[in-house]
Amino acid sequence: MSLLQVSGLSKSFGGLKAVDNVSFTLEAGQLLALLGPNGAGKSTCFNMVNGQLPPSSGSxxxxxxxxxxxxxxxxxxxxVGRTFQIAATFNSMTVxxxxQMALVSRERKTFSLWKPAGTRYADEAFALLEQVGMAADAKRACGVLAYGDVKRVELAIALANRPKLLLxxxxxAGMAPKERNELMALTRRLVTEQKIGVLFTEHSMDVVFAYADRMIVLARGKLIAEGDxxxxRNDPRVQEVYFGTGKTFQPHAALHDTAGGHTGEGVLQ
Known part of the structure; x- marks a missing residue:
């Protein structure tokens, strides 16, 4: 059985069908990219999987x-863990x-008569920060971190509930090329080690072609292509609908994943 099975998923807003009969699967230990141009239905589909939007039909x-x-x-x-396009952390709190707050929420224990919430799960929180390379910044306020480091903290928060599926x-988004590569290399390592399935949306095609095991492409709410x-890259419908007239993906210098040797290629020309 697949980790995630989406079948006949549809969502309508009045007369507009934002997602139209979309089906796909995701396996444990796999990175699946959900792609499409603006208005394709990516965010709607993504938010239905997360429970933020109820589907009109489907499973x-x-x-x-x-x-x-x-x-x-x-x-x-x-x-099911989740990270957001705009990183969601409490700036005034330390890393x-x-x-710790995510761990307290997981255990549904916001306070104890004998132990303040701020002292709970400190060791486990520190271990999660070590996983994402942020242990040295544990005592710093999130508000003073570089954006790439905030994204790492958000990943640690998402890992707090020991997810089998990470959205x-x-x-x-908003990261420099070096930071993008480092974050996705880290994600790839965690996926491999912990057998987490990852469904992600992404506009940076270098990231997608370097790290995704599979891709699904939406256009006007419909799934038009899927595969490696x-x-x-060679699907004519993707070239026309997603990349635009006269624009196709061509091989380019491979990105190297130092954590696991996973490489990929592709630039928009």
Whole structure:
């Protein structure tokens, strides 16, 4: 059984069909990129999987659980993590405290008569920060961090509920090329080590072709293509609808994943 099975997923807003009968699967230990031009239905599809939007029809199965009709927080507690296009952290709190809050939420223990919330799960929070390379900044306020480091903290927060599925919305948005490569290399390592399935949206095609195992492409709410990088690069519907007239992906210098040796290529020309 696939980790995530999406079947016949549709969403209408009045007379507009934002997502139209979309189906796909995601396996454990796999990075699946959800692609498409503006208005293709990516965000709508993504938010239905997360429970933020109810579908008009269709099924979203996470292992043995049907997610349709569930609240986002209940989906989170099943083991579905989430990061956002604009990093969601508490700027006035320390890096460590941000991760501690996620752990406290996971255990549904906001306070104790004998132990203040700020002292709970400190060791586990620190271990998560070590995983994402932010342990040295544990005592710093999130508000003073560089944006790339905030994204790493957000990833640690997403890992706090020990997810089997991680939803990443534009994970490298606003980051420099070096930071993008480092974050996705880190994500690839965690996926491999912990067998997490990742569904992500992304506009940086160098990231997509370097790190995605598979890709699905939407246009006007419909799924028009799916497959590996070579399949997507050579699909005429993708070239026309997604990349635009006269623009196709051509091979370029490979990006090297220092964490796991995973490489990819592709630039928009």
């Amino acid at each position: 979203i199965r996470f292992g043995e659980h049907e997610l349709v009709g569930m609240r986002p927080r209940d989906i989170w507690r099943l083991g 460590l405290e941000n991760v 990443m919305d534009e994970p490298t 990088g070579e399949t997507i």
